[in-house]
Each structure stands twice: as structure tokens, then as C-alpha cells.
Amino acid sequence: MQKTIGFIGAGNMGQAIMGGILKSKLVSAVDIIMSDLSEERLELAKECGIKVTKDNKEVAKLSDILVLSIKPNIYSLVIKEIKDYIKNDVIIITIAAGKDICSTEESFGRKVKVVRAMPNTPALVGEGMTAIVPNEKLTTDEVDEVVKIFNSFGKVEIVSEKLMDAVTSVSGSSPAYVFMFIEAMADAAVLDGMPRDQAYRMAAQAVLGAAKMVLETGKHPGALKDMVCSPAGTTIEAVATLERTGFRSSIISAMQSCTKKSIEMSKK
The missing domain is CATH 3.40.50.720 (NAD(P)-binding Rossmann-like Domain)
Incomplete structure (x- = not known):
């Protein structure tokens, strides 16, 4: 160039x-x-x-x-x-x-x-x-x-x-949501006795690896989730709790708020 x-x-x-x-x-x-x-x-x-x-x-x-x-x-x-x-x-x-x-x-x-x-x-x-x-x-x-x-x-x-405006919520602002997710996972690991530095590394690498699987396999995120969920296992227990406490709806609501704010900023 x-x-x-x-x-x-x-x-x-x-x-x-x-x-x-x-x-x-x-x-x-x-x-x-x-x-x-x-x-x-x-x-x-x-x-x-x-x-x-x-x-x-x-x-x-x-x-x-x-x-x-x-x-x-x-x-x-x-x-x-x-x-x-x-x-x-x-x-x-x-x-x-x-x-x-x-x-x-x-x-x-x-x-x-x-x-x-x-x-x-x-x-x-x-x-x-x-x-x-x-x-x-x-x-x-x-x-x-x-x-x-x-x-x-x-x-x-x-x-x-x-x-x-949708881009703002799905990629522009979304690293903040992911940082909060990593922090929450690390807090839970610390609660279970893991040193905090180690908890951050393990949580962050898990998020990085999961994201890479979505990008490189081309498989639907739901299908990749199902691959981790053994019948009556630990993962499906965690997934059930996330569903029960409104994990998906919380993310969707947050992103809609972000999009709405972006629209308001564009009109100023």
C-alpha cells in the first residue's frame, strides 16, 4: 500500500x-x-x-x-x-x-x-x-x-x-460484559479455594478457547454447549442454574439497553 x-x-x-x-x-x-x-x-x-x-x-x-x-x-x-x-x-x-x-x-x-x-x-x-x-x-x-x-x-x-447501533452492543461494548463474566467465574473459583491469579488465568483461557471453537469449527454455539453437557453431569447442572436465574435474558436486556443508548447518542 x-x-x-x-x-x-x-x-x-x-x-x-x-x-x-x-x-x-x-x-x-x-x-x-x-x-x-x-x-x-x-x-x-x-x-x-x-x-x-x-x-x-x-x-x-x-x-x-x-x-x-x-x-x-x-x-x-x-x-x-x-x-x-x-x-x-x-x-x-x-x-x-x-x-x-x-x-x-x-x-x-x-x-x-x-x-x-x-x-x-x-x-x-x-x-x-x-x-x-x-x-x-x-x-x-x-x-x-x-x-x-x-x-x-x-x-x-x-x-x-x-x-x-447493534454493532455497538454486540462487539463495541461487549468486552466489558465478558470481563465481568471472567471476573465472576474467578470469584466463584476463589470461593472454592483457588488463588485469585490462577482463577483469572483459567477463566480467561476458558473464554478464549470457547470463542475460538465458535470461530474455527463453524458449529452453532448451542451444539458446542451440548458437547460439554453430559447426562446428569456437572455442566448441565450449571447450565440449568444459569437458565433458572435468567442468564440469557440478562445478556439480551443489557445489549438492548446498550443499543438504545447508542441510538440516543446518535440523535444528539
């Missing part, structure tokens, strides 16, 4: 994307430029060979693909600052919740190439799940280039924009 990729903002997600790009050798470090207010972040990036600056306009001028990895509340301010400096054919990637393609185009004051993306925090360990929505101005080759960027630190799915 012979492109200059720019980042305005270098928080956790911006760093994860840059790390994935460098690790996959999609482009070299000298083809990445970033701006940030943090001297520490700029220095760390500079040590990796990335071009750094505090001038957002400089990043805008040089970027073929520009990632806005900033907080939603300052999107309009940053776009107002850079909109007259971007290249005509630049691809703008947004990663903020509640910022739809239409609002981004309106902020720039014209039709620009926009990709709305929703990555999640496991991107920090190379296991991200990202949904993207490209607008109609991108070519097939340009969409492929964006997919390669997000594939460099996990997996990516192209979805319709109407599904982005």
Missing part, C-alpha cells in the same frame, strides 16, 4: 491501529504521520520511526488516509480546523460512537470519502473486531485498503449503517 496514513489523536485505539499497521508491515513507519497534544505519546511514536507533530493541519495536508481517533465531543472542532487542508481524494476514517456518515459529511461541508468504523478494545492485543461502513464515494479498491488496515489488528466486517 503506497499511502500516507495520518492519525489525529493517538489514544488507546489510535495506538492499536498504528501498532497493527506496523506489525503487519502494511506500510512502513515513515509513511505514518500523527498529531497529538501529549508529548509522551509523540515521543513514543517518534521512537518507532513515525512522523509526529502537534499541528493537525500538517497531518491533514499529507494524509491519503486520515484516521480521526479523537473524542466525539471535539469532532466538529477538529474537522473545522482541517477541512480546508485535506486532499481532494483523502479517505476519512471515523471511530467515534454516535458520529454517522451524514454528520461527518456535513461537518466537512461537502461530500468526502468517509468510512465509519467501530473497533473494540481487544484491538490492543491484536484481536479486535471492527465493523465498517464506507460511503458511496469509495471505490472497491479503496474499501479493500481500509479493510486491510483493520484486519491488521483483528477481524473486520462490512455492515450497513443502520446496524451500527
Whole structure:
């Protein structure tokens, strides 16, 4: 990919994307430029060979693909600052919740190439799940280039924009639910006498392995569950308790609340 990729903002997600790009050798470090207010972040990036600056306009001028990895509340301010400096054919990637393609185009004051993306925090360990929505101005080759960027630190799915609120609940926010699940399993193991560090490792690896089985076997999660449940055994006893205490309905209700909140944020 012979492109200059720019980042305005270098928080956790911006760093994860840059790390994935460098690790996959999609482009070299000298083809990445970033701006940030943090001297520490700029220095760390500079040590990796990335071009750094505090001038957002400089990043805008040089970027073929520009990632806005900033907080939603300052999107309009940053776009107002850079909109007259971007290249005509630049691809703008947004990663903020509640910022739809239409609002981004309106902020720039014209039709620009926009990709709305929703990555999640496991991107920090190379296991991200990202949904993207490209607008109609991108070519097939340009969409492929964006997919390669997000594939460099996990997996990516192209979805319709109407599904982005559901994406927020099923992958964007869901690591938090899984962390709570792991913590609860570890607490139970500690209650049974296991050291906490060991309990966290065992619970986390069990979740990791189970998720990998879903992805790699292609089998229905229910079928994989049935494989573990021996007649009159320990697992089906635990499953029965989960059903009795509303495990499924609790997860579904939580995700519906998350989706509802995402919709409300989009309307602001």
C-alpha cells in the first residue's frame, strides 16, 4: 500500500491501529504521520520511526488516509480546523460512537470519502473486531485498503449503517460484559479455594478457547454447549442454574439497553 496514513489523536485505539499497521508491515513507519497534544505519546511514536507533530493541519495536508481517533465531543472542532487542508481524494476514517456518515459529511461541508468504523478494545492485543461502513464515494479498491488496515489488528466486517447501533452492543461494548463474566467465574473459583491469579488465568483461557471453537469449527454455539453437557453431569447442572436465574435474558436486556443508548447518542 503506497499511502500516507495520518492519525489525529493517538489514544488507546489510535495506538492499536498504528501498532497493527506496523506489525503487519502494511506500510512502513515513515509513511505514518500523527498529531497529538501529549508529548509522551509523540515521543513514543517518534521512537518507532513515525512522523509526529502537534499541528493537525500538517497531518491533514499529507494524509491519503486520515484516521480521526479523537473524542466525539471535539469532532466538529477538529474537522473545522482541517477541512480546508485535506486532499481532494483523502479517505476519512471515523471511530467515534454516535458520529454517522451524514454528520461527518456535513461537518466537512461537502461530500468526502468517509468510512465509519467501530473497533473494540481487544484491538490492543491484536484481536479486535471492527465493523465498517464506507460511503458511496469509495471505490472497491479503496474499501479493500481500509479493510486491510483493520484486519491488521483483528477481524473486520462490512455492515450497513443502520446496524451500527447493534454493532455497538454486540462487539463495541461487549468486552466489558465478558470481563465481568471472567471476573465472576474467578470469584466463584476463589470461593472454592483457588488463588485469585490462577482463577483469572483459567477463566480467561476458558473464554478464549470457547470463542475460538465458535470461530474455527463453524458449529452453532448451542451444539458446542451440548458437547460439554453430559447426562446428569456437572455442566448441565450449571447450565440449568444459569437458565433458572435468567442468564440469557440478562445478556439480551443489557445489549438492548446498550443499543438504545447508542441510538440516543446518535440523535444528539
